[in-house]
Amino acid sequence: MSSAAQLEVRSLTKRFPLGGGMRRSQIHAVDDVSFELRPGTITALVGESGSGKSTVARLLAHLYEATGGAVLFEGRDVTRVRSRRDVLHYRSQVQMIFQDPFGSLNPVKTVRHHIERPLRIHRVVPSGQVEARVHDLLRNVGLVPPEDIAAKYPHELSGGQRQRVSIARALAVEPRVVLADEPISMLDVSIRIGILNLMQRLKEEQGIAFLYVTHDLASARYVADDILVMYAGQIVERGPIEQVLSEPLHPYTRLLVAAVPDPTSKTEAKRIELRTGTPSPAVDPGEGCRFRARCPLAIDVCSQVTPQLVEPRPQHAARCHVTAPAPPD
Amino acid sequence: MTSLVEEPPVAHARETSLLEVRKLVVEYGTGPKSARAVDGVDLAIREGEVLGLAGESGCGKTTIANAVMQILRPPARITGGSILFEGENILGRSAEQLRRYRWQNVSMVLQSAMSALNPVMRVGDQFVDAMQAHEKIDHRRALARAGELLELVGIDRRRVSAYPHQLSGGMRQRVVIAMALSLEPELIILDEPTTALDVVVQREILQQVDALKRDFGFAVLFITHDVSLLLEFADRIAIMYAGEIVETAHADRIGTNPQHPYTQGLLKSFPPIRGPLTRLTGIPGAPPDLSDPPAGCRFHPRCPHCLPEQQALYLRQTTERPRLRMVEPDHEVACHLVAEAAE
Numbered sequence: 001m002s003s004a005a006q007l008e009v010r011s012l013t014k015r016f017p018l019g020g021g022m023r024r025s026q027i028h029a030v031d032d033v034s035f036e037l038r039p040g041t042i043t044a045l046v047g048e049s050g051s052g053k054s055t056v057a058r059l060l061a062h063l064y065e066a067t068g069g070a071v072l073f074e075g076r077d078v079t080r081v082r083s084r085r086d087v088l089h090y091r092s093q094v095q096m097i098f099q100d101p102f103g104s105l106n107p108v109k110t111v112r113h114h115i116e117r118p119l120r121i122h123r124v125v126p127s128g129q130v131e132a133r134v135h136d137l138l139r140n141v142g143l144v145p146p147e148d149i150a151a152k153y154p155h156e157l158s159g160g161q162r163q164r165v166s167i168a169r170a171l172a173v174e175p176r177v178v179l180a181d182e183p184i185s186m187l188d189v190s191i192r193i194g195i196l197n198l199m200q201r202l203k204e205e206q207g208i209a210f211l212y213v214t215h216d217l218a219s220a221r222y223v224a225d226d227i228l229v230m231y232a233g234q235i236v237e238r239g240p241i242e243q244v245l246s247e248p249l250h251p252y253t254r255l256l257v258a259a260v261p262d263p264t265s266k267t268e269a270k271r272i273e274l275r276t277g278t279p280s281p282a283v284d285p286g287e288g289c290r291f292r293a294r295c296p297l298a299i300d301v302c303s304q305v306t307p308q309l310v311e312p313r314p315q316h317a318a319r320c321h322v323t324a325p326a327p328p329d
Numbered sequence: 330m331t332s333l334v335e336e337p338p339v340a341h342a343r344e345t346s347l348l349e350v351r352k353l354v355v356e357y358g359t360g361p362k363s364a365r366a367v368d369g370v371d372l373a374i375r376e377g378e379v380l381g382l383a384g385e386s387g388c389g390k391t392t393i394a395n396a397v398m399q400i401l402r403p404p405a406r407i408t409g410g411s412i413l414f415e416g417e418n419i420l421g422r423s424a425e426q427l428r429r430y431r432w433q434n435v436s437m438v439l440q441s442a443m444s445a446l447n448p449v450m451r452v453g454d455q456f457v458d459a460m461q462a463h464e465k466i467d468h469r470r471a472l473a474r475a476g477e478l479l480e481l482v483g484i485d486r487r488r489v490s491a492y493p494h495q496l497s498g499g500m501r502q503r504v505v506i507a508m509a510l511s512l513e514p515e516l517i518i519l520d521e522p523t524t525a526l527d528v529v530v531q532r533e534i535l536q537q538v539d540a541l542k543r544d545f546g547f548a549v550l551f552i553t554h555d556v557s558l559l560l561e562f563a564d565r566i567a568i569m570y571a572g573e574i575v576e577t578a579h580a581d582r583i584g585t586n587p588q589h590p591y592t593q594g595l596l597k598s599f600p601p602i603r604g605p606l607t608r609l610t611g612i613p614g615a616p617p618d619l620s621d622p623p624a625g626c627r628f629h630p631r632c633p634h635c636l637p638e639q640q641a642l643y644l645r646q647t648t649e650r651p652r653l654r655m656v657e658p659d660h661e662v663a664c665h666l667v668a669e670a671a672e
Contacts, residue, residue: 048527048528048529048530049498049526049527158615158616159615160615161615188385188386188554188615188616189385189554189555189556189595189598189599190385190594190595190598190611190612190616191611191612191615192598192611193597193598193600193609193610193611194610194611194613196600197608197609197610197611215527215528217528217602218599218600218601218602219600221600221601221602221606222600222606222609245602245603246603255529256528256529257602258532259528259529259531259532260528260602261528261555261557261558261560261561262557262561262602262603
C-alpha cells in the first residue's frame with residue numbers, strides 16, 4: 001500500500017520550547033507521528049485542542065520546520081527542501097484550507113483576484129485562459145453564476161461561500177493533496193454539510209488526497225475513509241474509520257466516542273468519568289503512556305514504558321499496553 | 330412597528346413561569362440600516378427546567394440573553410415587548426434594582442471564560458468581589474464559600490489562590506459556572522458555554538450542570554447552535570431563525586417529530602456518530618440579512634416546500650408572516666404549511 005501513498009509521514013516530531021531561562025521545558029507537540037495520505041482518500045485527524053493535530057497540518061504545509069522525522073512527497077523529503085523553487089513546487093501540489101474564511105481572504109480584493117493569483121504565480125494556464133479557468137473553478141465549488149461571484153468582495157459573501165472561495169483557490173493549482181484544518185467549525189450549522197459533500201466529490205472526481213483535521217468525530221465519520229486519533233502529540237489509534245469508531249481499541253478513543261452528543265440516548269445512559277484537571281501530558285512527557293492519568297484501564301507498566309503502535313487487527317492500530325499489547329518477541 | 334401589533338399567538342402564560350419574554354423586539358441601529366435582531370419573540374421558562382434556545386449565528390439568540398440580563402449596549406435597544414421575572418416587568422427598573430436582579434435572580438455564563446475572568450486577579454478574590462458587591466459578607470467567609478463552590482464543580486478548593494492562566498480551559502469554564510452559582514440565582518443563562526471546548530470536556534461540564542441543577546433547583550436557559558446537544562440536555566427546545574421563534578416543543582418531540590422545515594433541516598445537518606450513514610444535504614442558501622429580511626415567512630427562500638406551483642400557499646409564504654400555533658400540547662410551530670395541513 002505504501003507504493004500508492006501520495007504523501008508519507010515518517011516519525012514526524014515537533015517540539016516547542018516553553019518558558020525561558022534554566023527550566024528549558026519542552027512541549028512535545030508532535031511526537032513520532034507516522035501515516036500516509038493516499039489519492040482519492042480522506043483521512044481524518046482528530047483530537048482535543050492542544051493534541052497537536054493542527055501542528056501536524058502546518059508541518060505538512062511547510063509552515064513550521066520539523067524537529068525530526070520526514071515527510072516524503074514524490075520520493076523527496078520535504079522537511080529538507082530549502083530552495084524557493086522547490087518550496088513553490090511543493091506548495092503547488094500540497095494546499096491548505098484554513099478554519100477562518102474571513103481571515104484567509106483579503107477584504108479589499110475581489111474573488112477573481114484571489115483565484116487568479118495562484119493561476120498566474122504557478123503558471124497553471126496561459127494568460128489568455130485565466131478568466132475561463134477562474135469561472136470553471138468557481139463553478140466546480142458550486143459558486144454560480146461564476147461571472148457574478150468573481151466580481152464580488154469577501155464581505156459580500158456568506159461564510160459558506162467564502163469557504164468555497166478558499167477551496168477554489170486551493171484547487172487552482174491542481175494540487176494532489178489538500179490539508180483542511182477545521183474547514184467547517186466556524187461555519188453555520190446548516191451549511192457545513194455542503195462543504196463536506198464538496199470535499200467528498202473532489203476526492204472522487206479528482207482523486208485528491210485529503211487530510212481533514214477536526215475535533216468533530218461525527219463529521220469525520222460522515223466524510224472520511226480513515227482516521228488518526230491524536231492525544232498529547234502522539235497518534236494513539238489509527239485505522240478504517242467505521243471500524244475504529246464502532247470498535248475503538250484505545251481508551252481515549254472510547255472516551256471520545258462516548259462523549260459525542262447522541263440524540264438517541266439521554267445523559268444518564270452515557271455518563272463519563274469526570275477528571276479534575278491535570279497539566280498537559282505533552283510537556284516534558286518522559287517515559288510511560290501519556291493518557292495514563294485519565295485512563296480507567298491503566299496498569300503498572302503504563303507509567304514505566306511508552307506503548308508503541310501495535311496492529312492487533314488488519315490496518316487497525318493502537319498505542320495501548322492493555323488493549324493492544326505488543327506481541328512477544 | 331407595524332408587524333408588532335398582531336394578536337398574541339398562543340397563550341404561553343403559565344402561573345409557574347419563572348421568566349416570561351413577551352413580544353420582545355430588539356433593534357440595532359436606526360434608519361434604513363437598522364436591523365431587528367429579535368422580532369416579536371415569546372418565550373417562557375418554568376421553574377427548574379432547562380430551556381434550550383437553538384439557532385445559527387446571527388439569529389438573535391444571544392441578543393435575547395443580553396436583553397434578559399439587561400446588558401444590551403447601544404446601538405442595540407429594546408423597542409417593544411416586556412420581560413417578566415416572577416411576574417414583574419424588569420424593563421424600566423432602576424440601576425440599583427437591576428444590580429440586585431443580576432446575579433441574585435439571574436446569572437450568565439459566556440462562551441469565553443477567559444474573557445469573563447480577570448487575568449491578573451486570583452480566582453478566589455474574584456469570587457469575593459462578586460459576593461461582596463451583592464451581599465454583606467466578610468472576606469474570610471466569602472473566600473471559604475468560594476472554596477466550597479469550587480469543590481461543587483469538581484475543582485480542588487486550594488485553587489482559590491490560582492490565577493486564571495494556571496487553569497485549563499475546561500477548569501476556567503467551571504470556575505465561571507461556580508461563580509454564577511455563588512448567589513444562588515433562580516435562573517442561569519448558559520450562552521454557548523462549551524463551544525470553545527472539546528467534546529470530552531463539554532460532556533464533563535454539562536454533566537456537572539445537570540447535577541448542580543438537581544441540588545440547587547435553578548432553571549437554565551441554554552443557548553447553543555448545537556441542537557444535538559440540546560436534544561440530550563434540555564427539557565424543552567425553542568428553535569430560532571432570523572429573529573423569530575419558529576418552533577418550540579419538548580426536547581423529545583423536537584427530536585422525533587420536528588414540524589418546521591428549518592428544524593427538520595437543522596436536524597439533518599448533524600451526521601450521526603453511530604447507525605447507518607446516509608447522504609445529508611444541510612439547508613441550501615444562507616440566513617438572511619436582518620436589515621432587509623425576506624417578506625412573508627423569513628425561511629421561505631431556503632424552504633424546500635415553498636414552490637411557485639402551489640399558488641395559494643406560495644402567496645401566503647411569500648407575503649404573510651406565519652404565527653406560532655399549537656400542533657399538539659406544548660408544541661408550537663410557525664409555518665404556513667403546517668397551518669394549512671391542520672385546516
